[in-house]
Every structure is written in structure tokens, then in C-alpha cells.
Amino acid sequence: MSNVFVMDHPLIQHKVGVLRREETGSKEFRELVNEIAMLMCYEATRNLPLRDEIVQTPVAQATVKQIAGKNLGIVPILRAGLGMVDGMLTLVPTAKVGHIGLYRDPETLNPVEYYCKLPYDAAERDIFVLDPMLATGGSAVAAIQFIKDKGVSRIHFMCLIAAPEGVKKVQDAHPDVDIYIAALDERLNDHGYIIPGLGDAGDRLYGTK
Numbered sequence: 001m002s003n004v005f006v007m008d009h010p011l012i013q014h015k016v017g018v019l020r021r022e023e024t025g026s027k028e029f030r031e032l033v034n035e036i037a038m039l040m041c042y043e044a045t046r047n048l049p050l051r052d053e054i055v056q057t058p059v060a061q062a063t064v065k066q067i068a069g070k071n072l073g074i075v076p077i078l079r080a081g082l083g084m085v086d087g088m089l090t091l092v093p094t095a096k097v098g099h100i101g102l103y104r105d106p107e108t109l110n111p112v113e114y115y116c117k118l119p120y121d122a123a124e125r126d127i128f129v130l131d132p133m134l135a136t137g138g139s140a141v142a143a144i145q146f147i148k149d150k151g152v153s154r155i156h157f158m159c160l161i162a163a164p165e166g167v168k169k170v171q172d173a174h175p176d177v178d179i180y181i182a183a184l185d186e187r188l189n190d191h192g193y194i195i196p197g198l199g200d201a202g203d204r205l206y207g208t209k
Contacts, residue, residue, distance in 0.1 A: 037087030111142035137169030
């Protein structure tokens with residue numbers, strides 16, 4: 001699991017614990033998702049390439065570090081992935097944001113893309129695909145493949161809660177994609193829900209059922 005990174009920062013683990021609570025309401029849930037995504041972004045971007053640049057300070061010239069090449073691209077999987085976008089943008093406000101929407105075909109049960117809008121220069125960026133939950137892995141695998149089909153090669157996947165089954169499915173299908181996880185849970189139940197998990201992230205974000 002060399003490309004799987006489970007965040008062990010105390011602030012992330014504390015906030016995930018509050019996020020799981022059944023009594024956490026939608027407002028607090030949205031705030032926590034935003035905060036956790038921001039903290040995860042800090043951890044997940046530590047290996048971005050840097051270049052030297054000379055700048056003029058009020059006193060003298062200085063050689064400083066700048067991120068090399070294009071900045072990041074952020075692509076949430078609709079709808080729950082939207083809750084993680086603002087946290088990422090807080091740290092990387094110049095990142096471009098795309099969106100991808102999927103639904104499951106009722107006959108084949110395969111994910112079908114119904115919407116995909118990526119930054120025009122997505123192929124030149126490090127793209128972070130966002131979804132709070134990595135359960136069976138079907139949507140994540142499909143979303144990553146759809147983005148690859150658009151010519152993107154540097155892709156990372158970020159989620160808050162993951163099941164081992166979903167992690168394995170993404171690894172098997174896309175071994176070149178790094179996976180960043182706030183908490184790796186025990187398993188899936190018979191209905192495909194993560195145990196212990198936190199329920200349906202989209203419903204809890206937006207107060208729907």
C-alpha cells in the first residue's frame with residue numbers, strides 16, 4: 001500500500017471523530033468536512049515539485065521556493081465531493097475546479113458519466129479527485145478513468161472515510177494514483193455502507209434523505 005496515505009495528524013483524527021457522531025448536524029458537518037479537507041490538502045501537497053525564483057525583498061534580493069509548473073486542479077465527484085472543495089481552495093486559491101457527475105445504470109449497474117467539465121489545461125496539472133466516502137470504489141474507479149480519458153495523467157484521490165474493499169479496487173484499477181484517506185475503516189456491510197463510517201455523506205452535508 002505504498003501509494004495509500006492514511007492521515008494520522010491529531011487535528012484530523014479529532015475532527016473525524018466529531019464528524020462521525022450521529023448528533024452532528026448539517027451545519028457543523030459541512031464545517032468539519034471543509035476543515036478536514038483543508039488539513040488533508042496541507043499533508044497531501046507536501047511532495048509538489050518546487051523551483052527557485054529570485055525576488056526583491058524590502059532589504060535585498062532573496063532566492064525563494066515556488067511551486068513548479070501549473071498549480072493544482074480539483075475535481076469533486078458530485079454531489080458529496082463539493083463539500084471538500086472550499087477547504088482545498090483555502091490553501092490553494094489559484095487551483096482550477098472541475099466537476100464530474102456519475103450515476104449507476106440500473107440494468108448494467110456500471111457507473112455512467114452524466115457530466116464532466118475539467119479545466120482547459122487539466123493535463124498540465126496535478127488533479128485531486130474528491131469524494132468524502134470510498135466504499136465499494138466503483139464511482140472512484142470510474143471517475144478516475146473518465147478523467148484519464150481526457151488526457152490527464154497526474155491524478156490523486158482524496159477521501160475522508162474509506163473501506164479496505166474500496167481502497168483495493170482503486171489500487172487494482174489505478175496503481176498509479178495516490179490515495180489520501182483521513183480514516184481507514186473496518187469493512188463494508190451487506191448494503192455497501194462503510195462500517196463504522198458516518199452514514200451518507202451527501203445527505204448529512206445537505207440535510208437530505
